[in-house]
Amino acid sequence: MHFTTSTSVSGVTSRDFVHDGVPGVLWTPPGTATGLLLSAHGGGQHKRAPGITARAHACAQAGLAVVTLDAPGHGDRPRTPDDDHYAIEIRARITTGTDAGPLVAEYNALQAARAIPEWRSALDALLGLPEFTHLPGAGFWGVSMGSALGIPLTAAEPRVAAAVFGLLGAADHLTAAAASITVPVRFLLQWDDQLIARPAGLALFDALATPRKTLHANPGGHGDVPAHELADAVRWLADRARETTPAPR
């Protein structure tokens, strides 16, 4: 993990890095981190998209370190012909009001296959840093394409101890992964999501095996998750981190 620049805003330090060729950002709170959060961005976004940066600052203010990576074909990473093809086709279907769902699900599955090893490798490297040796694992926050990555990642990776998912509908490979998730999950659903059919979103929540899952549904479209819901997810993740991180000696 090769750190490049470092800047501080309101006590929160953000460091750009490259790990195995993947660019990312690590935000750290003023003191010792009480937990580490893997924060995955959505489709078409990147590691410093406004929502990702705001979420990272809120989590760092609550004591968490936050890491994000550019998804394959996103941000500062090269786009393959496949990335271009899906981006153009998905945008065209959304613009014309055609159902983009199946194509998004296809692209999401491709993305997850590429990104999961990158996140696991980044987690290895981060937990090896002196500042994080006290942490047993990490939480995860990613909605939409972030959940398409996060659900199979959380199913495969025992060090992910709690997760915020949502804004995504059931698809075969996702429900199979969801059925083996046993850690606490907060699931966000937008009641009037123009990209995710309501029954598909409910079905994905239903598929999660964990008994500690809560669905929070709010009116509005895909991008309209209310601020109070985001603030509440930060508190929830900070509480889960406190449950799993041993008290400092």
Add this chain to the structure above:
Amino acid sequence: MHFTTSTSVSGVTSRDFVHDGVPGVLWTPPGTATGLLLSAHGGGQHKRAPGITARAHACAQAGLAVVTLDAPGHGDRPRTPDDDHYAIEIRARITTGTDAGPLVAEYNALQAARAIPEWRSALDALLGLPEFTHLPGAGFWGVSMGSALGIPLTAAEPRVAAAVFGLLGAADHLTAAAASITVPVRFLLQWDDQLIARPAGLALFDALATPRKTLHANPGGHGDVPAHELADAVRWLADRARETTPAPR
């Protein structure tokens, strides 16, 4: 409003009263109340049922005064032949695994028609008490039969400023009332509710007109709302009361 006994536990005072022949309890916090909560019990319960008492204490610790009434045919109130008929039939259907839904909905509608004038009259009397003259209105918390009362009450009563509903499914008179509710609503749904079909619960949430509504769904049956959800509802109601109550002079 005729107060009879008064007891104090951990700074929370509870006073039994009778108002227009209806027995109730008023819990008040140690200092000036920051809000008033109308707390309606569920079917087969009463004004001092353990869940109602625990909820009242938690709300009072958060600064709210809480009032509850025995529902018609419940607690210390006489049962009509109709009350007995429905109680026996509903219990029999639940025991035999027959669908009790339509019968419960019928009884709930009857209950609401009887109880709404009682709650409005109690609200008149309470807001006239010297200790509550600073309050512009009240919040409402009632799930299951409590929501069957609370949804038409909130639709009809402009002084109800926020409400916790849930554990109830759509029925014609309820969805009509829900469609005229514009105050903030927290809606609790149990994902494996044995009494309320999941689509009916989701449909009732859907029918609420207010843009400030959030659905919280958790695994488990009708009686299994998790403790964290109840604690969160207390905080939410206390926050809503602070939004609507003028600061003390």
